[in-house]
Amino acid sequence: MYQDAVVLCSASKYTQKFYLNPDFEGLPEQVKQELKIMCVLFTEEAGGIILLMFDENGNLTITTEADEGDLLYDEIGAHLLIKRMRSDKRELFLQLEQYYALFFLNEE
Numbered sequence: 001m002y003q004d005a006v007v008l009c010s011a012s013k014y015t016q017k018f019y020l021n022p023d024f025e026g027l028p029e030q031v032k033q034e035l036k037i038m039c040v041l042f043t044e045e046a047g048g049i050i051l052l053m054f055d056e057n058g059n060l061t062i063t064t065e066a067d068e069g070d071l072l073y074d075e076i077g078a079h080l081l082i083k084r085m086r087s088d089k090r091e092l093f094l095q096l097e098q099y100y101a102l103f104f105l106n107e108e
Contacts, residue, residue: 005053005061006104008096011039012049014067027099034092038085046078058101060093062086 011018018036027035035052042050048066055061062082066073086093 004056006100008052008054008060008100009035009039010049010051011036011043013043013047014049023104026103031092031096034089038089042078042081042085045074046081047073048078050078054097054100054104058097058105060097060100 006023007019007021008024009018009020018040020032020035024032039050039052042064046064047070048064051063051065053061053063062085064078064082066075
């Protein structure tokens, strides 16, 4: 499903952990903190797992998933949160796509 995707970061309500791909340690500390806060708040509100990934073209995608039988996971709320996140963090996401293109896809 995520075969050609590169995970930027993720957070899980189940493990209560945040993951930042070590390949992105070069991001400014402020950006790393913003990603962490954004992902952790998402899982606190909607539950489940959130993944921010770059597809093979360098586009940032946001996916969410939940364990089967997780009655506390709010699927509708998760989709609304992602929609709001895309709007509120549009500039950050564009900058992350540019960073990925420059350092990982060797594009200008």
